[in-house]
Amino acid sequence: xxxxxxxSLSALSLEAIVSECHDAIITKSLDGKVTSWNAGAEKLFGxxxxxxxxQTMAVLFPSLGLQEEEQILATIGNGQLVExxxxxxxxxxxxPIVVSVSVSPIRNTVGDVCGVLMVxxxxxxxxxQEHCSNHYEAIVxxxxxxxxxxxxxxxxxxxxxxxxxxxxxxxxxxxxxxxKLIFPKERYAEEEKLISSVLGExxxxxxxxxxxxxxxxxxxxxxxxxxxxxxxxxxxxFSKIARDITKEIEHEKQFSRQINYDGLTGILNxxxxxxxxxxxxxxxxxxxxxxALLSLxxxxxxxxxxxxxxxxxxxVLARVARELQCHIRGADEVGRLGGDEFLICLFGFxxxxxxxxxxxxxxxxxxxxxxxxGVNIRPTASVGISIFPEDGKxxxxxxxRANNALAQVKHANKNSYLLYxxxxxxxxxxxxxxxxxxxxxxxxxxxxxxxxxxxxxxDQRVDKVEVLVRWNHPELGFVPPDVFIPLAEKYGLISQIxxxxxxxxxKHLSRWTGLFGMDFQVSINAxxxxxxxxxxxxNRIRDQLHEFGLKGENVxxxxxxxxxxxxxxxxxxxxxxxxxxxxxxxxxxFGTGYSSLTYLRKYPIDYLKIDKVFVSAIESNQMDYNLCQxxxxxxxxxxxxxxxxxxxxxxxxxxxxxxxxxYLQGYLFSKPLSEKALLEYMKRIH
Numbered sequence: 254x255x256x257x258x259x260x261s262l263s264a265l266s267l268e269a270i271v272s273e274c275h276d277a278i279i280t281k282s283l284d285g286k287v288t289s290w291n292a293g294a295e296k297l298f299g300x301x302x303x304x305x306x307x308q309t310m311a312v313l314f315p316s317l318g319l320q321e322e323e324q325i326l327a328t329i330g331n332g333q334l335v336e337x338x339x340x341x342x343x344x345x346x347x348x349p350i351v352v353s354v355s356v357s358p359i360r361n362t363v364g365d366v367c368g369v370l371m372v373x374x375x376x377x378x379x380x381x382q383e384h385c386s387n388h389y390e391a392i393v394x395x396x397x398x399x400x401x402x403x404x405x406x407x408x409x410x411x412x413x414x415x416x417x418x419x420x421x422x423x424x425x426x427x428x429x430x431x432x433k434l435i436f437p438k439e440r441y442a443e444e445e446k447l448i449s450s451v452l453g454e455x456x457x458x459x460x461x462x463x464x465x466x467x468x469x470x471x472x473x474x475x476x477x478x479x480x481x482x483x484x485x486x487x488x489x490x491f492s493k494i495a496r497d498i499t500k501e502i503e504h505e506k507q508f509s510r511q512i513n514y515d516g517l518t519g520i521l522n523x524x525x526x527x528x529x530x531x532x533x534x535x536x537x538x539x540x541x542x543x544x545a546l547l548s549l550x551x552x553x554x555x556x557x558x559x560x561x562x563x564x565x566x567x568x569v570l571a572r573v574a575r576e577l578q579c580h581i582r583g584a585d586e587v588g589r590l591g592g593d594e595f596l597i598c599l600f601g602f603x604x605x606x607x608x609x610x611x612x613x614x615x616x617x618x619x620x621x622x623x624x625x626x627g628v629n630i631r632p633t634a635s636v637g638i639s640i641f642p643e644d645g646k647x648x649x650x651x652x653x654r655a656n657n658a659l660a661q662v663k664h665a666n667k668n669s670y671l672l673y674x675x676x677x678x679x680x681x682x683x684x685x686x687x688x689x690x691x692x693x694x695x696x697x698x699x700x701x702x703x704x705x706x707x708x709x710x711x712d713q714r715v716d717k718v719e720v721l722v723r724w725n726h727p728e729l730g731f732v733p734p735d736v737f738i739p740l741a742e743k744y745g746l747i748s749q750i751x752x753x754x755x756x757x758x759x760k761h762l763s764r765w766t767g768l769f770g771m772d773f774q775v776s777i778n779a780x781x782x783x784x785x786x787x788x789x790x791x792n793r794i795r796d797q798l799h800e801f802g803l804k805g806e807n808v809x810x811x812x813x814x815x816x817x818x819x820x821x822x823x824x825x826x827x828x829x830x831x832x833x834x835x836x837x838x839x840x841x842x843f844g845t846g847y848s849s850l851t852y853l854r855k856y857p858i859d860y861l862k863i864d865k866v867f868v869s870a871i872e873s874n875q876m877d878y879n880l881c882q883x884x885x886x887x888x889x890x891x892x893x894x895x896x897x898x899x900x901x902x903x904x905x906x907x908x909x910x911x912x913x914x915x916y917l918q919g920y921l922f923s924k925p926l927s928e929k930a931l932l933e934y935m936k937r938i939h
Contacts, residue, residue, distance in 0.1 A: 277352075277373040280359060283330050285309045285322060288368060297352075297375055299345030313342045315349070329358050329369050339376065351376050399495040402481060407432045407444075410490065419474075419497050421467030432493075435464045437471060442767075443802035448491065450771035451478050457771070462802065464495065473502040515589045517567055518574035524792075526588025526596050530648045533598055537641055544641050545608045547597035548655035549577075549615065552633045552667045554593040561628065569632060572625050580618040581611070596652075605640075605672070612636050612670035620668060633668035635659060644673050649748060656745035688740050690726065695749050700724055702757050703925035706934065707776065707896060707918045710910050715938060717774035717809065719918065720758045721925050722750065738780070747780045751790075754778075756797060759808075761928060763801035769935060776809040776839065791830045798834075805835025809860065813841045825856065832857035839896070843884065853891055861888050865899020865919070872904050885912050 277294035281287055286309055290302040298313055314322060321340065328335050335356040342350045352373045359368035399416035403409050409432055412424040420427070420435050427434065433441060440462060447457050457478040464474045474495045481490040513525030521529065533544050551557075551573065558566040570593060577587045577595060586598040597615065602608050619634040637659025645651040654673040662671040694700055704718040724732040741747040758775045765773050798805060810831065828838060839860035840852065852858065863884055867877045881897070888895045897909050900919030909917055923934055 277371075279310070279371045279373070281310070281326075281369045281371065283326060283366070283368060285311075285326055294373075297344075297350065297373065298342060315341055315343060325356055326369065329356065330366060332358070332366055342373070397496075399493075399497075401427075401432070401493045401495070402490055403432045403493070404490045405488070409434070416495070419466075419472065419495065420464065435466075437463055437465055439800075440464075440802065442763075446767045446771065446802060447476075447478055449767055451480055451491065452488065453770055455771055460804070461498070461799070463799075472497055473499045515574075518571050518589050520574045520578060521586060521588030523588065523590045526586060526590065526598070527648065529586045529588065529598050530596075530651070533600060534641065534646070534648065537600075538646075542601060543643075545599040545602065545611075546639050546641075546651050546655045547599060547612055547615065547670075548637045548639075548652070548659045549595040549597065549619075549634050550636075550659055550663065551593040551619070552635055552663070554632070557630065557632070565625070565628065568625050569622075569630070572622060573619055573632065573634075576618045576622060577615055580614050585611075596655075608638060608640070608672070609670070612638055616668065616670055635663045635667050636670035637662060638670060638672045640672070649752070653745040653748060660745060687732070687737060688746070690729075691724070691737055691741060691746060694724055694726070695746070695753065699726060700750070700753060702754065702761070703927060704761075704775075704931050705918060705925040706923045706931070707916050708922050710897075710914050710917050713917075713922065713938065715935065716769065716772060717776055717916075718931065719776040719811070719925075720754060720778070722754050742780060751780055752793070755794060759797050759801045759803060762803060762807055766803065766807065768932075771804070772806070774807055774809055774837070776811055778841065779810045779812050791827065791834065794831075794836065795834055805831075806837065809837040809839050811839045811841040811862065828856050853887075853893065858893055860894045860896055862896045862898055863914070868897060868899040868905055868909070868919075869901075871908055872902070878908070881909070881914075882912050885914055889913070 275293050275296075277297040278289070278291045279287060279294050280289040286307055287305045290300075290305045294305075295301055300312075310322065325335055337353060337355045339351060339353050342352050344350055353376050355372045357370045357372075358366045359370050361367045397415055399419045400411070400413045401409060401416050402411040409427050409430050412422070412427040416427070417423055422434070432444065436444065443462060447460065451457055457476065459475045459477060461473070461475055463471045466472055475498045476496075477494045479492050480488045481492055483489045513521060513528070515522040515525075530546065536542075537544055551569075554566065554569075557569060570589070573593075574587070574589060574595070577597065581587055581597060581599075584600050586600075588596050590596050597611075599608060599611055602611070616634055616636055619632055622632055623629065637655045637657065639645060639651045639655040639658065641651060644654045658671045658673040662669055701723055703721050703723055705721065706715040707717045707719060708715055722734065722738075724734075724737055726732050738747070738750075741750050755777060758777055762773065762775050794808065795805075798808070831838060837859040838857060839862055840858055841862045842864040843861045861884060863881055867881050869877075871877045871881055885895050894915040896916040896918060897914040898918045900906050900909065900917045900921045902921060905919075906917060906921055926934060
């Protein structure tokens with residue numbers, strides 16, 4: 254048996270390639286008759302080789318295609334080249350097919366053109382994709398929002414027209430750069446948290462943050478992030494939609510500036526007068542001048558409200574405000590902090606005698622009121638005074654010290670005034686040495702936070718913790734909160750403690766959201782002495798949420814029932830402001846104070862916390878069982894979640910689970926933990 258020659262093998266290989274090729278490979282004579290028709294041509298056009306061999310290709314052409322065929326044959330016959338082109342063919346079924354065509358001459362052994370080789374490929378699907386791509390590209394480029402895509406390593410891959418406008422970079426400047434090109438440095442860690450949340454199937458929608466323009470200025474942006482998947486469902490990158498909300502933020506600030514006056518009294522409201530204090534601090538520092546803060550509170554005002562009603566009490570407040578305005582100088586300012594609390598900024602005095610005379614004047618002005626709307630009353634007022642810069646160089650310190658002096662004068666001698674300077678230190682020491690120690694503790698970092706997990710009742714998952722403040726005294730050891738918190742409230746230190754707790758809690762939370770998910774919450778106890786007396790707390794929390802890259806929904810403020818005793822427009826306004834920010838509100842110790850269904854109807858309440866006093870005997874006391882059952886059922890009907898505190902036994906847990914409490918908290922699950930211990934606890938349960 255003889256072996257085939259090398260030339261025979263090559264011919265066989267070429268024949269196999271042509272036969273198996275997916276493209277249509279067709280040869281024709283110069284008169285247009287088909288001389289070969291491969292399997293690719295059969296598949297593409299639907300005709301078998303037997304049907305086409307010896308025939309022209311006219312059946313595949315639209316009516317205008319016959320002229321195209323004549324031109325190709327003539328061009329090839331003259332030895333000229335035909336550039337590849339796209340055209341339309343007709344399938345045997347009658348449907349059109351868009352093909353790309355490559356044409357080459359076939360030459361005989363002496364080099365003369367004797368035929369035509371045509372390679373045709375179906376590009377219909379490619380054109381459809383190209384059309385869709387062009388369509389989507391047009392949509393993206395016409396969008397008002399910046400639409401950007403980036404790879405897994407943060408490299409920018411697409412950058413639409415709106416992104417050019419919003420950030421100042423042209424597409425060719427941005428594409429290929431890292432996405433941090435448009436991030437302020439303090440926002441670098443934020444991106445990792447957001448991406449982690451998206452990968453955890455928790456979408457990011459309309460997250461408020463800041464970004465950088467090419468010229469260096471910061472832009473307020475609302476950002477949404479989505480993953481990009483490949484054909485196998487793997488994440489290959491992320492798409493980002495960003496909207497410039499700088500003007501919106503500016504309008505919010507402008508609106509806030511416009512609402513600086515108290516609707517009841519016509520004088521500056523809390524925000525307005527506190528802004529005035531800040532401006533005075535800056536101005537006094539530049540000019541080297543002093544000023545005084547007079548914190549004024551009406552004596553026994555609650556008795557007036559109880560005897561004559563709230564409407565009459567409001568008239569008294571309006572009258573007091575008018576008298577104060579009449580008895581201060583034109584350069585001074587007076588504002589209402591809330592309730593019956595007023596603050597006077599006394600600017601440009603020469604000595605303390607001038608301050609004392611001014612204080613005596615306003616005390617006398619209040620006591621000179623003899624009747625309001627025909628009702629004979631004799632209101633009196635107490636005033637506490639702090640001096641800038643001797644008593645403090647910040648608004649918080651000055652206010653606290655003026656309030657310290659006010660607390661002392663109300664305790665010892667109402668209808669009078671007292672300066673903080675040189676007096677309050679010794680009086681506080683006599684009252685309670687711990688107060689002085691507590692003041693030092695705030696500066697010496699003796700206060701710290703612990704965290705108690707709050708568990709889902711069904712499976713004990715933890716996505717929130719309660720934040721608790723503790724004091725480790727260098728000599729006395731751990732001082733119980735029920736000892737130092739009341740002292741802080743009495744002597745005006747509670748605002749500083751609350752500010753410390755909130756800032757530290759959010760600082761911890763900024764790390765935890767990266768570990769436990771973007772929806773992780775901290776629950777913070779709010780003292781009524783600072784919460785309801787300080788509208789600026791909303792702005793502080795807003796700024797700190799922004800600083801740490803958090804959402805309002807990450808924070809739950811726990812307010813005791815006793816705090817709602819002052820059921821005022823101020824309470825409504827403050828709670829509404831927190832609600833708009835996204836901060837959740839919980840009524841703590843529910844059932845131990847002055848429970849009122851009005852709170853649930855009137856205020857934006859998200860959680861009720863059932864006090865442990867009802868839980869301790871729930872196994873044996875039918876009344877406690879019934880009360881817990883009623884509270885949980887009531888809360889569910891009005892769409893409020895229930896947290897039950899003080900769970901110490903498995904029986905208590907099972908009972909509360911059967912009553913369908915949403916969350917459980919107590920020593921059965923965990924005592925309050927340090928951050929390190931909390932991280933270990935979370936690892937164990939997840």
